[in-house]
Amino acid sequence: MAERFERHKQAWTPDELQKLHRLAEKGMGLKAIAKALTRSEDSTKKRAKQDKIKIAKKR
Secondary structure (H helix, E strand, O other): OOOOOOOOOOOOOHHHHHHHHHHHHOOOEHHHHHHHHOOOHHHHHHHHHHOOOOOEOOO
16 A cells, blocks of 8 residues: 655645755665655655756665
8 A cells, every 4th residue: 555645745845855955965765765754755756856856776
């Protein structure tokens, strides 16, 4: 069953965006970043693409 997030469709805060940039720079994977931000992987991926942030591919 898919995980539900309380923050569904809520706008990104400046603090969240800063954290997204910082975690991506550290080389964290999508799953870890999404969990740290309490956002879905899809939402995190879309926002990273929108801000042209490269997220490391973790396997």
